[in-house]
Structure formats: structure tokens, C-alpha cells
Amino acid sequence: MTNGGGVCEERKAAQLSGWLGIRVAPSQVILSHTPMRDLVPQLAEAPVLVSGRGDVLAVARGYGLGRVLHTRQLGRAMPAATPFSSYPPPASAAQGAAAPAAAASVPESNITAAAAAAQFAEPCPVRHLGLATEEAPIHTVLVMADPDDWYRDAQLICDVLSGAGVPARSPAAAAAAGAAPVRLVFSNPDLLWANEFPKNRFGQGAFAHMVLSLYSRLTCGGRPAHVTFYGKPNPQPYRLAERLLLAQAHELGLALPEVPTGTLPFSGIYAVGDNPAADVRGANQAGAPWVSVLVRTGVFQGPGPNCDIDTARIAVDDVAAGVEAALHHTRSLRWHSMR
Incomplete structure (x- = not known):
């Protein structure tokens, strides 16, 4: 049981099996986002925005979420929303770009890059599927692992929250439309974690604090209507x-x-x-x-x-x-x- 995540339970079980020299089954692994499987009956057909490094989009789909997009896909669909983040240009059919490798087949150190390449190769979920629009506003934001781009994800999550599921919509327009507030779920509250650096590093709890503090400043002391933290010690x-x-x-x-x-x-x-x-x-x-x-x-x-x-x-x-x-x-x- 760990507050880490970003990969599926099957991949983590295989990794642990290799490290320990014994068989570890996926049912013996609990990642920070594993309890989010209990949300699937509510969210299976709802538009959901996921955030996090690794291959959290594939994990969310594997859990059974059918209308889900990643923050990097949302940012690429509207690049002016995150002017300090960079996105690759769409590959044209004439370029004949080879299909990117599946994240499940690449080393752990490259999984975020492989997942991003695979996501960018998909049809745009905003332009092609209409997600994060007034016709299909985001219902829930799931922060499934520590984001790979804190600026991009903090900006877009605040936009989605203040626009009641539509990042380009103003709070006044959302209120006038009677739009329902967006649910925000963090997979763990860890302020700090440890790696090979001699001092502890900021974790997802620090990112959550940043998002909630920014939202409070934007709304004169407000707080999102529905905020939930999973992961230890919850x-x-x-x-x-x-x-x-x-x-x-x-x-x-x-x-x-x-x-x-x-x-x-x-x-x-x-x-x-x-x-x-x-x-x-x-x-x-x-x-x-x-x-x-x-x-x-x-x-x-x-x-x-x-x-x-x-x-x-x-x-x-x-x-x-x-x-x-x-x-x-x-x-x-x-x-x-x-x-």
C-alpha cells in the first residue's frame, strides 16, 4: 500500500515481483488512486479530467471511466490557457507519423513521455468529442498522481473549477447558467516525500495546497464545493x-x-x-x-x-x-x- 501511483496495479505488481523475487499479484497492490475504482459507478459516463504523471489516463480508462481526458490534452486543445507550457504540433496524416509506443511497454523512467505521446496521437477530446464544453462540462477532476507540469495543471484545474466544468467560461456565466460545481479529488495529501536528494521534496499535498490557495485568492476566500482527499492517512x-x-x-x-x-x-x-x-x-x-x-x-x-x-x-x-x-x-x- 503506497501513496505513489501513475501506473496500473498490474505493472506495479510485476515491478515488485522482480524486485522481491516472489510473485506479487495485482490484488496485493494498493496505489494512491486504487480506491478511486469505487467512484466508477458514479463517473463511468461522466466527463472527467485527470491529472498526474505516468500513464494515469490509461489507468482511469482501465478502471472503467469512458469519457476522460488528461490535463495535457486539455492544454493542447486551448494553448492560450497555459502560455508557459509547450505542446507538440498536431501530426498531419501526410507526415505518416509512426504510432507511439504504449506506456506499458516502456521503462518506468520514460512512462510519462510515452503516455504523453500516445495521448497527443489521439483525436482531440475537446474538439472531436466535445469534452470540457458547455455541452459536456467536466463533472470531476481526479488528481491521480503528482503532476508533471504543476503550472499547467494548477491553471487548468482552477479554470475548470471556476467555470463549473468549462475552462473558458467565466464564474458569472457559470452562475447564470445554474451550472453544478465540479468535484475535485486528490489521490493523496503528502506534503513531502523522499528520494535520493538529501532533503525531502514537495509532494501532491503541496500541489493541492497551491491549487486551493490559488482558488481562494481568485474567489476572495472561497473553497471548491466538493474536495476529497484519498491516500494515507485517510x-x-x-x-x-x-x-x-x-x-x-x-x-x-x-x-x-x-x-x-x-x-x-x-x-x-x-x-x-x-x-x-x-x-x-x-x-x-x-x-x-x-x-x-x-x-x-x-x-x-x-x-x-x-x-x-x-x-x-x-x-x-x-x-x-x-x-x-x-x-x-x-x-x-x-x-x-x-x-
Whole structure:
């Protein structure tokens, strides 16, 4: 379970299988946007705008969204809306441009570029399909992963919100038309994340803060009518993980103890992570049988062995020590239960 995303669960499972040397099934992977699958019954035929690096457009289509476009497609359809972003010119039929490689077949480092090339090769969803117009206004914006162009996406999302689904429409015209407000959904609220740089980097939570702050300035203190955050520490991924763990236990034929309705038949679910505000806070808020395990290999670097604000049940140096601590904790629980 991760607040990362931008690829489908099948691709991430294959990547994990290669890293770990064991088979990881897609049903054992929860990405930041995986809980968005629950929105498909509401959004299957609604015009939806997606934002994020990687191949989130293909992911959204794979979930079952039928009328979806990416912010880079919207920006290319109306380039004057984002004058500081660049878009390739449309390829003419005379040029005979070769079809771009599918993002699923390219290395992880090139997936955003491959996805963009594939999207630009499609018929324009605004001019050809009428999406993001008064005839088919955007119903929901899904920020499925950290955007690859924060300026472009912040500008277009604010335009869509203020125009009630039509980026070129003024707020006054939207109000006069009685247009419904647009829903805005972020796949995770992480302010910071860690990579090889010695200091933490801004994440999607920082992008969300920027969008909401800009919208507030544009509307004299307003806030979009419908804003939802998924991802850790919010409850959606934890409830989904519980359902998937139960299903996997049944598939494996494990003998689960009888428990009261609404109680999970697990002695412990160990959430190992490096971000106290996401991993530790989420596991602590999820309650039993979740057990938070903090590692010092990413966002958290001290001071002290544990975070003072979001304090983990277990704090160790790295993931290997976290697994060992979880096994020891489970053995202790079993020993005490037999006394």
C-alpha cells in the first residue's frame, strides 16, 4: 500500500515481483488512486479530467471511466490557457507519423513521455468529442498522481473549477447558467516525500495546497464545493486493504477465527512506512488490528528515535528491522494469548 501511483496495479505488481523475487499479484497492490475504482459507478459516463504523471489516463480508462481526458490534452486543445507550457504540433496524416509506443511497454523512467505521446496521437477530446464544453462540462477532476507540469495543471484545474466544468467560461456565466460545481479529488495529501536528494521534496499535498490557495485568492476566500482527499492517512486505503486481506486469506484457505461482526480476524496488520504524517498517522487512526511501524529510511530522519507528533507503535532503522519487529510482536501476542 503506497501513496505513489501513475501506473496500473498490474505493472506495479510485476515491478515488485522482480524486485522481491516472489510473485506479487495485482490484488496485493494498493496505489494512491486504487480506491478511486469505487467512484466508477458514479463517473463511468461522466466527463472527467485527470491529472498526474505516468500513464494515469490509461489507468482511469482501465478502471472503467469512458469519457476522460488528461490535463495535457486539455492544454493542447486551448494553448492560450497555459502560455508557459509547450505542446507538440498536431501530426498531419501526410507526415505518416509512426504510432507511439504504449506506456506499458516502456521503462518506468520514460512512462510519462510515452503516455504523453500516445495521448497527443489521439483525436482531440475537446474538439472531436466535445469534452470540457458547455455541452459536456467536466463533472470531476481526479488528481491521480503528482503532476508533471504543476503550472499547467494548477491553471487548468482552477479554470475548470471556476467555470463549473468549462475552462473558458467565466464564474458569472457559470452562475447564470445554474451550472453544478465540479468535484475535485486528490489521490493523496503528502506534503513531502523522499528520494535520493538529501532533503525531502514537495509532494501532491503541496500541489493541492497551491491549487486551493490559488482558488481562494481568485474567489476572495472561497473553497471548491466538493474536495476529497484519498491516500494515507485517510481511511479509504485502509478499508480497501482490509477487504483485500480478507479475500486473500479466504483464497489461501486460511483458518480464520470466528469474530463478532465488524471485527477483523487478524491479530495484527503491520503498516511499515517512513512518513509519520501519512504512514503512522493513518495506521494509528485506522485502529486495531493495525500496528504502525516507522522506519528511518525516508521522510523521517529524527530528531530522536520516534516522531513526537505522530508516534509509531514500533520505530526501527529500516524495513528489514521493521519486518523482524512485526514478527516478534506477533509471536509475543500469541505467547500472551496462550498464558
